[in-house]
Every structure is written in structure tokens, then in C-alpha cells.
Amino acid sequence: MITATGLELRAGTRILLADTALRVHAGDRIGLVGRNGAGKTTTLRVLAGESLPYAGSVTASTPIGYLPQDPREGDLEVTAKNRVLSARGLDVLVADLEKVQIRMAELTDAAELDAATRQYGRIEDRFASLGGYAAESEAARICSNLGLPDRVLAQQMSTLSGGQRRRVELARILFGARAEDGAGSGTMLLLDEPTNHLDADSIVWLRDYLRLFSGGVVIISHDVDLLAAVVNKVWFLDAVRGELDPYNMSWSRYLEARATDEQRRRRERANAEKKASALMAQAAKLGAKATKAAAAHQMVRRAEKLISGLDDVRMADKVAKIRFPQPAACGRTPLTAEGLSKSYGSLEVFSGVDLAIDRGSRVVVLGLNGAGKTTLLRLLGGTERPDTGEVVPGHGLKLGYFAQEHDTIDPDATVWENTRHAAPDAGAQELRNLLGSFMFTGEQLDQAAGTLSGGEKTRLALAGLVSSAANVLLLDEPTNNLDPASREQVLEALRSYAGAVVLVTHDPGAVVALQPERVILLPDGTEDHWSPDYLDLVELA
Structure with a gap:
């Protein structure tokens, strides 16, 4: 489980979240949504322990698999296969087995060969305790489903594109998540735009994988089909109010509930502004009379309290006004x-x-x-x-x-x-x-x-x-x-x-x-x- 208490997040002096409590349990598949810049990525980083909150604390009682938007650099001199296997410590054991095998083939002294054979057996026992060759096959299946063939897995990470490295990281996280009990119930997955760089078949496979995953999941994604297929809860991060609204429901029901909440806030605001305007008008009339000044002042305070006590109406999501440049003059074939x-x-x-x-x-x-x-x-x-x-x-x-x-x-x-x-x-x-x-x-x-x-x-x-x-x-x-x-x-x-x-x-x-x-x-x-x-x-x- 991941627990956050008294959480406050900021970007500079701008408050993204204020005094917020969050919990992620096994079985939760949470879609973290909100407009660009609301603080979704910052929230996920803090839950993953990659960044510190401005205030409050985050504790995790289970392992966390975190996929950031940008691929991690890590050790670029290892192969992609070993990077995936490293999620369970298998990469070192595979390398050790290969070294001992080479050494055994070169030995001629019987005593040394016997010692090397016993060493190989000890490493192989440890390898088997971590899943052994079955785990290697499992890693290969995950990689294949994410569009990482053997040809790519044999390459060093430094030779891969950013998209390939990100798919390797996703494969590593999913492979590691199932190390606890084979089902993933002991792991929390925090995934920031996991479908980026995936082809259509890989996206379909990932949807099914996450839908059946028994651990906890928090997903940031603009892939509405993924959210609709996977999530059973939604956290809406409101950039205007600096608050997180939880919805313990499916994606389709969330869309309906969110629209209802927005309409309610607009009605409450309109009614409050109407009442406040009436109070201010009455106060202006009473304020002209010295004997009514105290009453007028009280009405003004009531009007101000009425407005300030309401949630702000969420502004319509702003949109960047993108227009590519008027091109400079050039030759026929630039x-x-x-x-x-x-x-x-x-x-x-x-x-x-x-x-x-x-x-x-x-x-x-x-x-x-x-x-x-x-x-x-x-x-x-x-x-x-x-x-x-x-x-x-x-x-x-x-x-x-x-x-x-x-x-x-x-x-x-x-x-x-x-x-x-x-x-x-x-x-x-x-x-x-x-x-x-x-x-x-x-x-x-x-x-x-x-x-x-x-x-x-x-x-x-x-x-x-x-x-x-x-x-x-x-x-x-x-x-x-x-x-x-x-x-x-x-x-x-x-x-x-x-x-x-x-x-x-x-x-x-x-x-x-x-x-x-x-x-x-x-x-x-x-x-x-x-x-x-x-x-x-x-x-x-």
C-alpha cells in the first residue's frame, strides 16, 4: 500500500495540491487525470519516492514499479535483456553462470573442475529459487508483447532509441512486479503515459495485463480506451482549486459524475453571486444612513463570506494556440x-x-x-x-x-x-x-x-x-x-x-x-x- 498524508505539492510558489491524503491499495486501478500542467506527473513522482513533497509524507509498504515519461538513463552498457532481468536480480546470475560455464570448459585439473562444478550448482540453485529458466521465458514473453524482439534484446541499451529504452523499462517494471507471488499483488505500479511508443497490438496486450493485475496501479494517460478498459477509480486533479477529487467508480461513470459535479458548482456559484449581489445592494442603501452603518458592514461581510466559502468553478481547460511558422523563402529543394x-x-x-x-x-x-x-x-x-x-x-x-x-x-x-x-x-x-x-x-x-x-x-x-x-x-x-x-x-x-x-x-x-x-x-x-x-x-x- 502507498499512503500519503498532509500532502502539499508546489511548482515554484504555485500550489498544485494542498493538505491532501491519498491511499493506493492492492486491487486499485486508478486513473490520475487533469489538464496539462495540473501536477499529475509531479504527484506520481512524489508517490514513487522520486521527489520530495513541499509538505507531508509518503510511505510505501510494498515495492513500487515506476515508469516516468522520459526514459531513465541507467546503465547504458548492459544489454536490453539483462536490463529487464535485473528487475529480479537474474541478470547477475545469468552472467555468473556463463562465466563458470566458460571456465569449466577450459579446466583440465579434476579438482579445479569439481570445485567449478559445485560453484555452478550453487549459482544454479539460486537462479532456480528466483524463477530460473521459466522466469527468463516469462521476461521474453513480456518483451515480445511490448514489441521487443530478440534482436533488440541482444543490443546494448546505448544503441536503442528513446522509445525502445522506454519499452525496455516498461518490460522491466512488469517483469519485476510479478516477482513476489507470480500475480503482482505485492507491487504498486505507477505508470506515466505507458502507451507512448507502443504499437496497437502492444497497447491491447497492456490493457489486458493491467486489467488482470492484482496489485495497485496508478496511471496517467491520454489514451481514453486504456482508461476505460482498466481503471476502477479516478483521481481528478483540479488545477484551479489545487485539490484532488476522488471518484470510486469506473471511467464511464466518472465522466457522468464529473459533468454533474461541474454543473452543480456552476449553479451554486450563480446562486451565491446572486445572493451576494443582493446583500451588497442592500448594504449600499443602508450604508448611506449613519444609524445603519453597522448592519451594512455586517451584510458586506456576509456577502464576502458567501463568495469565498464556495469552490471556484473549474475554468474550461485552456488550449495552446499552436500555429507553425510562416516559412522563410527557400530554393526548390531545401x-x-x-x-x-x-x-x-x-x-x-x-x-x-x-x-x-x-x-x-x-x-x-x-x-x-x-x-x-x-x-x-x-x-x-x-x-x-x-x-x-x-x-x-x-x-x-x-x-x-x-x-x-x-x-x-x-x-x-x-x-x-x-x-x-x-x-x-x-x-x-x-x-x-x-x-x-x-x-x-x-x-x-x-x-x-x-x-x-x-x-x-x-x-x-x-x-x-x-x-x-x-x-x-x-x-x-x-x-x-x-x-x-x-x-x-x-x-x-x-x-x-x-x-x-x-x-x-x-x-x-x-x-x-x-x-x-x-x-x-x-x-x-x-x-x-x-x-x-x-x-x-x-x-x-
């Missing part, structure tokens, strides 16, 4: 790539990829997970160098690059400093207006970018793009972590942008909004005219 290849160690990601991005063209890059889509955009954006081939900028090229792992954001710099770096020539008021349209105001401008939620980082990165005059946009999963309203704003921006776009996405809606002319299929680099037949590949990619 970006060309010739013979690109990239390998990580002995693993070849792709080779011999050619492409030409014409002015105003719209291209979607497709391929299965691990085919190199993000790598290709990094090469085009200049954040990585190809092993062979070259990227050739054309006349007037001005690139705008949105990285799915927010690599273009300096986590140690403030919101203001990041935007200033993206638009060094913009005036101070122009930047304030820009950031305000992306829902960054007041003290948030001085907040370190590394403390932002995934959705807020997405909005900050998009603000940097909007501040440019880019004529070629490289967009890697631009709709990740966004609430439905903000996602629709991004899609509308894609529809209306006049420059060239190279898009990588698992979101079919983003592809439809882009209306691509061409598709590039990785790892072969095959180019084809866009056809709706390719849409089925988007969610699988």
Missing part, C-alpha cells in the same frame, strides 16, 4: 540526403537511404519499431552524424526539429531561457505573448524545463518551433503527451502549415492531418507515393 547509413556497433540500422525534400512537400516516414525512423530525423536535423553519406542543405534552408524525447530542450534552463535560445532575435514582449499562447505565464517562465511534465515539455518545444521561420519541419511524434484539445491544435497546425514536413508518428490522425504526398519506408529507404493503404502501418510502426 534539403537533400544521399547514401545515408547508420550503425550502432555491429547493428546496422539502415544503409543507402536517399531522399529529397522539396519546398512545401509532405513526407511521412514509416517502419516497424527499431527500423531507424527517429535516427533518420536526427541525421537530417544534424544532432547525429551518418556513418556514410551526407545531408546537403539547399538554398535558404531553415530547419525546425521537434525531438520525441525533447532533446532540443535544455532541462537545466528555464522556460524563458529555452525560448530565448530558440528565438534570439525576438523582443521580450513578443516572447511573453508567444509563451502565453502556449499557456506559460507568470512564475512558470522561471521554472526549470526539466521539472515540466511531458505535455508541458511538448508545448515548450512546439513554442520554440513557432518562434522560428522554419521552412522544413522535422517532427518526431509531435502529439505525444498532449491532451485531446492540444492534440487537435497540433493537427490543425499541420493542416495549415505551408512549409515542408517530414513526419514520424504512431498517430493516424497526425498522418491524415498532414495529407502526405510521399512515404519513406525504413529500413530499406524505399520511397513511394502516399496511399491510404499505408495508414494501417502507422499504428504498427
Whole structure:
């Protein structure tokens, strides 16, 4: 169980939660919801013990598996398989068994061989006590269901994309969660956007896994289908009141109850304001008479108390006003790539990829997970160098690059400093207006970018793009972590942008909004005219 008492969370001086008590029991499958910036990610970090609350305490009586939005760095020199097995300490034992096996094969002295055999037996007994080869098979099944084939599991973590590393972390958490009793009842799972980077089949599998999981679960997700299938309780984090409203019910019943609560608050507010206005009007009349001054003062106090005693009506969720930039003038073909290849160690990601991005063209890059889509955009954006081939900028090229792992954001710099770096020539008021349209105001401008939620980082990165005059946009999963309203704003921006776009996405809606002319299929680099037949590949990619 996880227990929080007297919990107060802040972002700068802004109160996210005040004097709140929370409990997560085995069997709870809680959806933590609220608008972007309400404090969902901060709440999950504190419950996981990754951050300290401003006030109050959090205790956990059972192990916690925490999946943050951004992949953890950890030890990047281990294989993905060993990273997953490390959740139960099996990685060390597997390595020790392999070492002793090699040693046994080399020994010729009978006594030394006997000692090594006994050592192997002791390690194997320990390995068996932790589940042994059956546990290895279980880990392999989890990985396979999350789109991590043996080819990927054999690679070092340093060679994997951010999306692959995040899927490895999810596999590790799920594998470790079942170590206690095989059912997971001894573990609490805290999952922040767990469906990011998963294909459609993996999402379906994860829904079933979580629905049957016997431990406690708290999920932050914009995947409404996941919430509807999994959660049996909902925590609504109200950004206006700085309070958390618990609903001990399914997702569909929560939606109805939430709408009813919102209507009730609006009615109460309207009635209170009507009564307060009448009291203030009466007080004004009485205040004109010296003999009635005390009564008038009392009426004013009653009116003020009536208003202040009410819950604030929740403001309609704000939406970032996203409009991609008017592109700067450029030549007919502002970006060309010739013979690109990239390998990580002995693993070849792709080779011999050619492409030409014409002015105003719209291209979607497709391929299965691990085919190199993000790598290709990094090469085009200049954040990585190809092993062979070259990227050739054309006349007037001005690139705008949105990285799915927010690599273009300096986590140690403030919101203001990041935007200033993206638009060094913009005036101070122009930047304030820009950031305000992306829902960054007041003290948030001085907040370190590394403390932002995934959705807020997405909005900050998009603000940097909007501040440019880019004529070629490289967009890697631009709709990740966004609430439905903000996602629709991004899609509308894609529809209306006049420059060239190279898009990588698992979101079919983003592809439809882009209306691509061409598709590039990785790892072969095959180019084809866009056809709706390719849409089925988007969610699988």
C-alpha cells in the first residue's frame, strides 16, 4: 500500500495540491487525470519516492514499479535483456553462470573442475529459487508483447532509441512486479503515459495485463480506451482549486459524475453571486444612513463570506494556440540526403537511404519499431552524424526539429531561457505573448524545463518551433503527451502549415492531418507515393 498524508505539492510558489491524503491499495486501478500542467506527473513522482513533497509524507509498504515519461538513463552498457532481468536480480546470475560455464570448459585439473562444478550448482540453485529458466521465458514473453524482439534484446541499451529504452523499462517494471507471488499483488505500479511508443497490438496486450493485475496501479494517460478498459477509480486533479477529487467508480461513470459535479458548482456559484449581489445592494442603501452603518458592514461581510466559502468553478481547460511558422523563402529543394547509413556497433540500422525534400512537400516516414525512423530525423536535423553519406542543405534552408524525447530542450534552463535560445532575435514582449499562447505565464517562465511534465515539455518545444521561420519541419511524434484539445491544435497546425514536413508518428490522425504526398519506408529507404493503404502501418510502426 502507498499512503500519503498532509500532502502539499508546489511548482515554484504555485500550489498544485494542498493538505491532501491519498491511499493506493492492492486491487486499485486508478486513473490520475487533469489538464496539462495540473501536477499529475509531479504527484506520481512524489508517490514513487522520486521527489520530495513541499509538505507531508509518503510511505510505501510494498515495492513500487515506476515508469516516468522520459526514459531513465541507467546503465547504458548492459544489454536490453539483462536490463529487464535485473528487475529480479537474474541478470547477475545469468552472467555468473556463463562465466563458470566458460571456465569449466577450459579446466583440465579434476579438482579445479569439481570445485567449478559445485560453484555452478550453487549459482544454479539460486537462479532456480528466483524463477530460473521459466522466469527468463516469462521476461521474453513480456518483451515480445511490448514489441521487443530478440534482436533488440541482444543490443546494448546505448544503441536503442528513446522509445525502445522506454519499452525496455516498461518490460522491466512488469517483469519485476510479478516477482513476489507470480500475480503482482505485492507491487504498486505507477505508470506515466505507458502507451507512448507502443504499437496497437502492444497497447491491447497492456490493457489486458493491467486489467488482470492484482496489485495497485496508478496511471496517467491520454489514451481514453486504456482508461476505460482498466481503471476502477479516478483521481481528478483540479488545477484551479489545487485539490484532488476522488471518484470510486469506473471511467464511464466518472465522466457522468464529473459533468454533474461541474454543473452543480456552476449553479451554486450563480446562486451565491446572486445572493451576494443582493446583500451588497442592500448594504449600499443602508450604508448611506449613519444609524445603519453597522448592519451594512455586517451584510458586506456576509456577502464576502458567501463568495469565498464556495469552490471556484473549474475554468474550461485552456488550449495552446499552436500555429507553425510562416516559412522563410527557400530554393526548390531545401534539403537533400544521399547514401545515408547508420550503425550502432555491429547493428546496422539502415544503409543507402536517399531522399529529397522539396519546398512545401509532405513526407511521412514509416517502419516497424527499431527500423531507424527517429535516427533518420536526427541525421537530417544534424544532432547525429551518418556513418556514410551526407545531408546537403539547399538554398535558404531553415530547419525546425521537434525531438520525441525533447532533446532540443535544455532541462537545466528555464522556460524563458529555452525560448530565448530558440528565438534570439525576438523582443521580450513578443516572447511573453508567444509563451502565453502556449499557456506559460507568470512564475512558470522561471521554472526549470526539466521539472515540466511531458505535455508541458511538448508545448515548450512546439513554442520554440513557432518562434522560428522554419521552412522544413522535422517532427518526431509531435502529439505525444498532449491532451485531446492540444492534440487537435497540433493537427490543425499541420493542416495549415505551408512549409515542408517530414513526419514520424504512431498517430493516424497526425498522418491524415498532414495529407502526405510521399512515404519513406525504413529500413530499406524505399520511397513511394502516399496511399491510404499505408495508414494501417502507422499504428504498427
